Structures are given as C-alpha cells and as structure tokens.
Amino acid sequence: MINVTFPDKAVRQYPEGTTAMEIAKSISEGLARNVLSAKVNDEVIDANRPVISDCKMEFLTWEQQDGKATFWHSSAHLMAEAIEFFFPGAKFGIGPNIENGFYYDIDFGDRTISSEDFDKIEKKMLEMARLKSTFNRREVSKMDAIAYFTQKDDSYKLDLLNDLADGSITFYESGNFTDLCRGPHLPDTGMIKAVKLLNIAGAYWRGDEHNKQLTRIYGISFPKQKELEEYLVMLEEAKKRDHRKLGKELELFTFSLKVGLGLPLWLPKGADLRGRLEAFLKKVQKKAGYVQVITPHIGNKELYVTSGHYEKYGKDSFQPIKTPQEGEEFMLKPMNCPHHCEIYKSKPRSYKDLPVRMAEFGTVYRYEQSGELHGLTRVRGFTQDDAHLFCRPDQVKEEFIGVIDIVLYIFKTLEFKDYTVQVSLRDPNNKEKYIGTDENWDKAEKEIIEAAEEKGLKTVVVVGEAAFYGPKMDFMVRDALGRQWQLGTIQVDYNLPERFELEYTGNDNQKHRPVMIHRAPFGSMERFVAVLLEHCAGKFPLWLTPDQVMVIPISDKYINYAKNVLKLLNNYEIRGLIDDRSEKAGKKIRDAELQKIPYMLVVGEKEEADGTISVRKQGQGDLGTFTIQNFAELINEEIKSALAE
RNA sequence: GCCGAUGUAGCUCAGUCGGCCAGAGCAGCUGAUUUGUAAUCAGCUGGUCGGGGGUUCGAAUCCCUCCAUCGGCUCCA
Numbered sequence: 001m002i003n004v005t006f007p008d009k010a011v012r013q014y015p016e017g018t019t020a021m022e023i024a025k026s027i028s029e030g031l032a033r034n035v036l037s038a039k040v041n042d043e044v045i046d047a048n049r050p051v052i053s054d055c056k057m058e059f060l061t062w063e064q065q066d067g068k069a070t071f072w073h074s075s076a077h078l079m080a081e082a083i084e085f086f087f088p089g090a091k092f093g094i095g096p097n098i099e100n101g102f103y104y105d106i107d108f109g110d111r112t113i114s115s116e117d118f119d120k121i122e123k124k125m126l127e128m129a130r131l132k133s134t135f136n137r138r139e140v141s142k143m144d145a146i147a148y149f150t151q152k153d154d155s156y157k158l159d160l161l162n163d164l165a166d167g168s169i170t171f172y173e174s175g176n177f178t179d180l181c182r183g184p185h186l187p188d189t190g191m192i193k194a195v196k197l198l199n200i201a202g203a204y205w206r207g208d209e210h211n212k213q214l215t216r217i218y219g220i221s222f223p224k225q226k227e228l229e230e231y232l233v234m235l236e237e238a239k240k241r242d243h244r245k246l247g248k249e250l251e252l253f254t255f256s257l258k259v260g261l262g263l264p265l266w267l268p269k270g271a272d273l274r275g276r277l278e279a280f281l282k283k284v285q286k287k288a289g290y291v292q293v294i295t296p297h298i299g300n301k302e303l304y305v306t307s308g309h310y311e312k313y314g315k316d317s318f319q320p321i322k323t324p325q326e327g328e329e330f331m332l333k334p335m336n337c338p339h340h341c342e343i344y345k346s347k348p349r350s351y352k353d354l355p356v357r358m359a360e361f362g363t364v365y366r367y368e369q370s371g372e373l374h375g376l377t378r379v380r381g382f383t384q385d386d387a388h389l390f391c392r393p394d395q396v397k398e399e400f401i402g403v404i405d406i407v408l409y410i411f412k413t414l415e416f417k418d419y420t421v422q423v424s425l426r427d428p429n430n431k432e433k434y435i436g437t438d439e440n441w442d443k444a445e446k447e448i449i450e451a452a453e454e455k456g457l458k459t460v461v462v463v464g465e466a467a468f469y470g471p472k473m474d475f476m477v478r479d480a481l482g483r484q485w486q487l488g489t490i491q492v493d494y495n496l497p498e499r500f501e502l503e504y505t506g507n508d509n510q511k512h513r514p515v516m517i518h519r520a521p522f523g524s525m526e527r528f529v530a531v532l533l534e535h536c537a538g539k540f541p542l543w544l545t546p547d548q549v550m551v552i553p554i555s556d557k558y559i560n561y562a563k564n565v566l567k568l569l570n571n572y573e574i575r576g577l578i579d580d581r582s583e584k585a586g587k588k589i590r591d592a593e594l595q596k597i598p599y600m601l602v603v604g605e606k607e608e609a610d611g612t613i614s615v616r617k618q619g620q621g622d623l624g625t626f627t628i629q630n631f632a633e634l635i636n637e638e639i640k641s642a643l644a645e
Numbered sequence: 646g647c648c649g650a651u652g653u654a655g656c657u658c659a660g661u662c663g664g665c666c667a668g669a670g671c672a673g674c675u676g677a678u679u680u681g682u683a684a685u686c687a688g689c690u691g692g693u694c695g696g697g698g699g700u701u702c703g704a705a706u707c708c709c710u711c712c713a714u715c716g717g718c719u720c721c722a
Contacts, residue, residue, distance in 0.1 A: 103717095112649085113649090114649065114650075115649080115650070198716090199649080199650085199716050199717070200648080200649050200650080200716080200717080201648060201649065201716060201717030201718065202647055202648025202649070202717070202718055202719095203647095203648080203717070203718045203719090204647080204648095204718060204719060207718075207719075208719080209646080209647070209718080209719045209720085213647060213648055213718075213719095214648090214718095215648070215649080216648085216649095216717070216718075218716090218717080244715095248656080249656090257712085257713070261713085307722090308722090309722060312722065313721095313722060316720085317722095334722065335722055337722090364722090366721080366722075368720080368721070369646055369647095369719080369720060369721090370646070370713095371646060371647070371648095371717090371718085371719085371720095372646090372719085372720065372721075373714095374715095378721080467722060468722065469722075481716095486721090491722095518722095552681095552682085554679080554680060554681055555679040555680050555681095556679060556680090557679070582677095582678075582679070582680085583680080583684090583685080584678095584679090584680045584681085584684085584685060585680065585681050585682060586680085586681085586682065586683065586684070586685095587680090587683080587684055587685080588682090588683095589681095589682050589683055590682095590683035590684055591683085591684085592683090593682095593683055594683080600682075602681065602682060604680090604681060605681090606681090614681080614682075616682055621682075622682055
C-alpha cells in the first residue's frame with residue numbers, strides 16, 4: 001500500500017499501481033469526471049498513469065492553469081491527427097500548449113494550407129474527439145524512436161530526438177496519431193467538446209531564422225461549447241480596446257506613408273495627452289533630484305563608434321547622413337546615452353557631485369524591420385523618457401532602488417496592477433555577444449537582484465536577455481490581446497563609462513570611473529500611451545485626459561451661458577469644450593460619451609437662471625445639478641486623490 | 646526580413662462564379678429645426694475599387710508584381 005497526501009493534508013492509502021483517476025473515483029464520481037491530469041510530487045502526469053510510491057497528489061481540472069495546459073496539449077495532438085488525415089505526409093515539429101490554447105508547427109511540404117481549411121479540420125477534430133480515444137503512453141528506446149520517425153520521414157522529430165537521452169523517451173498514441181511527447185495528456189479525447197483554430201503563421205524551426213520556416217497553426221479548445229463562445233466574445237471585446245482603433249477614434253495619433261513607415265504623427269489631442277504625461281514625470285523626477293538636458297536628434301558617427309552601438313547595430317540602422325564635408329557622417333540618434341556621456345564630460349566632476357541624474361525626453365530613431373512595426377508599440381521614431389544616472393560604485397544599488405520607486409509610483413498612479421518584473425542577465429555560454437569585463441557584469445547582475453529583493457519585487461529572471469552593455473530590469477505589461485510589452489526599464493552599465501572614459505575625482509584625489517544607470521520608467525512615450533490607452537479602454541484618468549468636460553447647451557440660446565461656464569471652470573484649471581452645434585442634447589451627449597469625455601455639463605434655461613450646471617458622468621449617467629464651484633471641487637478632489645503618493 | 650490573410654469614400658462595410666454610369670450608413674457641406682441626458686429631417690459633396698502590368702470585346706471581380714495593413718516568426722541598443 002502507498003500513502004497519498006492531498007492538498008488539504010488528508011492522507012489515504014491505496015494499493016501500489018493505482019492511477020490518479022482511480023483515486024479520484026474513490027473520492028467522488030463528480031471529481032473523476034472533471035480530472036484532466038494530476039500533479040504528483042509537483043510533477044504533472046497523466047491521470048491514468050499508475051502511482052507506485054508514497055506521494056503528494058493534487059487533481060488538476062479545468063480550474064487550474066496546469067489542467068488547462070494538459071487539455072490544450074492534448075488538443076494539439078488531436079489537431080495534428082486531423083491534419084495528418086487531410087495532409088498525409090505532413091511533418092510535425094513541436095505542438096505545445098500556450099497560455100491561451102495551443103499550436104502545432106508543421107511542414108506541409110509543397111502543399112499550402114490556409115484558414116479556409118480550418119473548418120474541415122475543426123470538424124474532423126470534434127469527430128475524432130467523440131471516439132474518446134485514450135492517450136497511451138509508452139516508453140521507447142532511442143533506437144526504436146529513431147526507427148519510427150525515420151520510417152515516417154519526419155526530420156523534425158529526429159532532430160528533437162538528437163537532444164534526448166536514451167531511457168527518457170516516451171511516445172503517446174491516440175487514435176491514429178503517435179507523437180514523440182513527454183506528456184501529460186487527458187484521460188481521453190472525448191473531453192474536448194469545442195475547438196476553434198484561430199490563425200496561421202510562419203515560425204522558424206527551433207526559433208532560428210536560418211532554419212526552414214514551418215507553418216504554425218494556433219487553436220484553442222474547451223470542455224464546453226459555451227466557453228468557446230464566451231472566449232470568442234471576449235476576443236471581440238479586446239479588439240475594441242486596441243490602441244490603433246482607439247487612437248483613431250479619439251484622434252490621438254495617425255500615420256502617413258508619405259511621412260514614412262513607423263513614424264507616428266501626434267494629433268492635437270494626443271500631443272496634449274503626451275505633454276501632460278511628460279509634465280507629470282518631470283515633476284516626479286525633479287523631486288527625485290533629476291536635472292533636464294536637451295540634445296540634438298543627430299550625432300557624429302564617431303560618437304556611436306565610441307559607444308559601440310555602431311558596431312552592434314550600425315548595419316541595421318538608418319544609414320549615416322553625409323555632409324558636404326568629405327568623410328563627415330552623422331547618424332540619427334538611436335540612443336541618448338552617448339550624448340549624455342558628453343554632457344557629463346563637459347566639466348570635471350567630483351565625488352561630491354554624484355550622483356548626476358540627467359533626464360531628457362529624447363527622440364530616437366531605429367530602423368525596425370518592416371514586419372515588426374505595430375501601431376504605437378513598435379515604431380521607428382520614438383521618444384524615450386530617458387535619464388542617465390552617473391554615480392559612484394557604492395551608490396548603484398540606492399540609485400537603482402530610487403528608480404524602482406519612480407516606476408512603481410507611476411504604475412500605481414495609472415492603476416497598472418498587472419505587470420511582471422523581468423530581470424535580464426547575460427547568457428554565460430555566449431559571452432561574445434556582450435561587451436565589458438566578467439567582473440563588472442557579475443557585480444551589476446548581483447546589484448540588480450539585490451535591489452529587487454530589497455523592494456520585495458517578484459521577478460522573473462531570464463538568462464540571455466541582457467542588453468549588450470549590461471543587465472537590466474524591465475517592467476512588462478500586457479496589451480488588450482494579451483501580448484507582453486516592455487514599458488519601464490532600468491539598466492546598469494559599467495561599459496559606456498569605460499568607452500567614454502568618464503571620470504570623477506574621489507576624496508582620495510584620484511580619478512575614478514562612475515557607473516551609469518540607464519532608465520526610462522515609461523519606456524517610450526509612444527508605447528506607454530498605447531498600453532495606457534488599452535489599459536483604460538480610452539477612458540483616461542481625469543488629470544490626464546485631453547478634454548475633461550463637454551459643455552452641452554440645450555439650444556443655441558444657451559451658448560453664451562455655456563461659454564461663461566467654461567470660462568469659470570478654466571479659472572479652476574478645468575479644461576473642456578463646448579458643443580455648440582444645432583443638435584439635440586441627446587445627440588451631443590451620445591457623441592461626448594463616444595469620445596469618452598469624463599463629464600458632460602448640460603445647460604439650459606433652468607441652469608442659466610440658477611447659475612448651475614447639470615452634470616453627467618461618462619459611462620454612469622446623470623449626477624444631478626451642481627454649482628460651478630461645487631463641481632470644480634468635485635473634479636479637483638478626484639484629481640488630487642488620483643495623484644496622491 | 647520570413648509565412649499566411651487582407652486592401653472598395655475620412656470611418657464602418659456591401660458589391661467579386663467578369664457585363665448597365667460602383668452602393669449604404671456614419672462623418673463633412675448646405676438648408677430647415679432650437680432641441681433636457683446615447684443618433685432631428687432634407688438635399689448635396691466625396692471613390693484612377695492600394696499602385697503598376699497582364700488576360701479579355703469588357704476587370705473592383707481572373708493572373709503576375711510591387712506597396713501597405715492585420716496575425717504570427719525572427720529581431721528589439
């Protein structure tokens with residue numbers, strides 16, 4: 001007999017070799033019907049795999065992300081089987097579950113597949129699912145595995161087998177499909193009741209652009225048809241939040257082919273919004289001891305040769321600008337840091353001067369690949385809310401923490417609650433990708449990790465994601481469709497000070513090298529506005545929104561009173577517009593609602609007589625009658641609490 | 646850059662197994678209306694159907710090519 005411990009600490013005894021499914025059944029039939037897989041001693045396994053020793057056991061259902069993972073992974077197998085049915089001879093790469101659904105990378109050879117094929121594949125999948133095929137796990141020797149896929153002529157599976165050790169290889173077979181797979185899988189395919197193939201894309205084998213590009217098919221599946229329908233509705237809703245759509249509707253920004261790809265044009269309302277964000281950050285930074293600087297949009301090529309950026313990115317950048325002077329070349333600046341280094345060098349620095357915190361809303365230009373451009377989140381010209389902190393080595397951690405505080409304050413003020421903090425370290429096996437000494441790298445990495453610990457941040461450490469000159473900490477936020485974007489970034493850099501030979505005089509009267517911290521709490525104004533727009537679905541916080549109020553005169557007769565109202569509100573620092581069109585109030589309200597203007601102030605005969613306004617809040621409706629002063633106080637209170645530290 | 650899909654008026658879209666002058670709603674303009682909490686009415690303007698090339702008696706519709714957009718991949722100082 002073996003002892004099985006459940007999450008509630010209860011322990012039960014079962015004969016050795018009992019499966020998780022049998023155990024679930026012994027507890028309740030209802031539970032057994034919902035079990036997708038089981039977590040045994042922290043390893044997720046098939047529900048119908050025997051358990052042979054004492055263990056902890058947790059049943060995984062649709063409620064757990066691990067349960068969903070099993071469900072979707074099995075769905076990927078089901079899809080592969082259906083595709084093999086329609087496209088015999090297709091070669092299969094990998095087919096994992098992902099956060100929302102699954103995909104399979106497939107080499108269709110000379111054949112092409114398009115989304116028009118989705119319907120029949122989905123139908124076939126459901127047809128096969130109804131057969132309730134079990135997933136049969138079997139351990140195979142490497143030799144047998146190689147023999148199987150050689151006979152099947154699937155070079156991708158053979159490639160994968162290359163990296164696997166004999167003795168650790170398992171096959172899963174369900175229906176007519178056998179796959180090299182570590183599992184785990186569902187008890188049977190019958191649990192998959194609803195399937196939708198979502199899109200098709202190219203994906204390089206093993207993520208390497210030198211390899212062949214396979215066809216990746218994304219899909220999602222559910223245990224109930226209703227859940228699929230809900231998911232599709234949710235996707236539609238998310239699309240409505242897309243910053244590209246909202247940006248157009250709210251007249252914030254636009255693009256023009258004549259101006260150039262990926263070069264955003266900020267419209268008046270967008271410029272207003274951005275200006276307010278910049279003013280907000282400037283104020284925060286001033287309080288934190290930053291100084292503002294301004295540098296030009298171009299710099300001599302030599303500047304970037306010195307910084308190392310030219311060697312690393314020169315080929316893929318906007319190419320140097322020539323001048324009438326033979327041999328003289330300038331570059332559109334891809335980074336602000338080299339300019340700032342030169343400002344640092346403009347006078348001798350003492351240890352007493354440090355840290356110098358040099359900030360600039362610096363516009364930079366990078367030639368992103370055309371396929372990468374994406375609304376405001378990925379552009380070729382953008383403005384970083386950049387700053388470089390030049391400090392003594394003993395100040396690094398403290399400065400780093402100071403920056404974290406600014407980022408967290410911004411996130412709190414704008415109600416970004418769902419973000420991840422990623423610490424990016426260098427890949428120790430690929431050191432030639434980076435510049436700088438081992439010693440400095442180790443030190444910088446250690447300090448970032450310590451700073452994160454001191455601030456109690458939950459971080460994800462990713463090896464190999466560091467910038468070429470130093471490790472970094474990034475604050476990542478998701479957009480409406482769940483894609484992750486990097487916003488805030490903090491990077492420790494021991495290398496540029498070397499390259500630019502930056503110095504300060506220590507209290508020992510000797511020259512020392514400062515450390516640089518690059519940081520941008522928004523990341524870039526463009527990306528931040530994009531993510532903010534999606535985050536608040538276009539309903540910006542009152543302090544930030546371009547127009548806080550729309551004064552709505554009931555008829556032309558009250559336009560003068562409306563003007564008066566707005567003028568009085570302006571005195572209270574409240575900004576807005578008057579809708580003086582000869583439209584009915586209902587129409588003006590509808591338009592203001594669609595423009596997501598926070599407050600609509602309806603004025604007619606009653607209000608003019610009493611010197612009041614009727615206040616309607618966007619998305620909520622009529623709040624009743626206010627005096628101008630009362631309303632101004634309401635607004636200013638709302639703003640004050642939003643900006644509280 | 647790569648794979649796939651898409652491209653019709655400022656916006657959202659209809660029209661496409663080739664065939665009368667390419668349509669609608671919204672927006673815009675003109676006029677009427679003077680309006681009380683999510684769309685007042687009428688008239689008008691607006692499109693080399695993404696660009697170029699080809700097939701055809703005839704192309705928004707079929708083919709080729711380029712460009713752009715969308716979804717991914719790769720990349721992201």
